[in-house]
Amino acid sequence: AQRVTQPEKLLSVFKGAPVELKCNYSYSGSPELFWYVQYSRQRLQLLLRHISRESIKGFTADLNKGETSFHLKKPFAQEEDSAMYYCALSEGYGQNFVFGPGTRLSVLP
Amino acid sequence: NAGVTQTPKFQVLKTGQSMTLQCAQDMNHNSMYWYRQDPGMGLRLIYYSASEGTTDKGEVPNGYNVSRLNKREFSLRLESAAPSQTSVYFCASSETTGEAFFGQGTRLTVV
Numbered sequence: 001a002q003r004v005t006q007p008e009k010l011l012s013v014f015k016g017a018p019v020e021l022k023c024n025y026s027y028s029g030s031p032e033l034f035w036y037v038q039y040s041r042q043r044l045q046l047l048l049r050h051i052s053r054e055s056i057k058g059f060t061a062d063l064n065k066g067e068t069s070f071h072l073k074k075p076f077a078q079e080e081d082s083a084m085y086y087c088a089l090s091e092g093y094g095q096n097f098v099f100g101p102g103t104r105l106s107v108l109p
Numbered sequence: 110n111a112g113v114t115q116t117p118k119f120q121v122l123k124t125g126q127s128m129t130l131q132c133a134q135d136m137n138h139n140s141m142y143w144y145r146q147d148p149g150m151g152l153r154l155i156y157y158s159a160s161e162g163t164t165d166k167g168e169v170p171n172g173y174n175v176s177r178l179n180k181r182e183f184s185l186r187l188e189s190a191a192p193s194q195t196s197v198y199f200c201a202s203s204e205t206t207g208e209a210f211f212g213q214g215t216r217l218t219v220v
Contacts, residue, residue: 005195006151009149016219017157032207034207034208034209036209042200042213043199043212043213043214044152044199044211045211046208046209046210049208050209051207086151089208090203090207090209096154096157096159096165096167097142097154097157097203098168099144099151099152099153099154100151101149101150101151102151102152
């Protein structure tokens with residue numbers, strides 16, 4: 001069965017510091033990987049997906065199939081980045097999204 | 110453009126009561142999902158529906174039933190609520206492009 005792990009429940013960094021949120025997955029096929037963000041009292045929203053290879057709000061994520069990882073990175077954290085971040089895997093064709101437990105990022109002034 | 114709409118936003122139930130959470134999407138998506146969000150557990154899939162007329166169990170289906178009424182609507186029913194079902198419930202929908210769109214959530218408390 002597919003599984004997504006995020007080892008850090010809470011990650012605190014200072015403003016301007018680099019940040020990396022870790023995500024590992026287990027899946028036998030070729031999954032689609034996503035990062036979702038949930039700001040305080042808001043609904044979850046897509047941050048980025050591996051197939052688009054975009055940089056959104058300064059965040060990037062590279063799919064490493066060898067290490068089965070999809071870590072989220074940003075070189076200079078901002079206070080407005082404070083939120084809950086979820087890594088997610090889809091079997092493809094929009095089916096059966098599986099989410100990790102989430103990492104709460106706190107960016108300190 | 111409403112996207113995914115859930116009702117109600119808040120609900121308090123007594124143990125043993127029943128209720129239905131409603132979800133509707135206006136994006137013509139085939140797939141719809143119900144998740145529960147608990148502290149430290151992230152989002153766990155309760156049920157999903159890959160297309161109109163089909164439903165499948167997710168990770169935590171016990172105590173819940175679902176109904177894919179039509180392509181737009183996917184409801185979640187608690188037949189006999191228990192305190193362990195206190196949670197925030199999210200409905201989502203997606204299409205073959207893969208991105209899932211979420212509702213604003215329903216905060217349910219069972220006392």
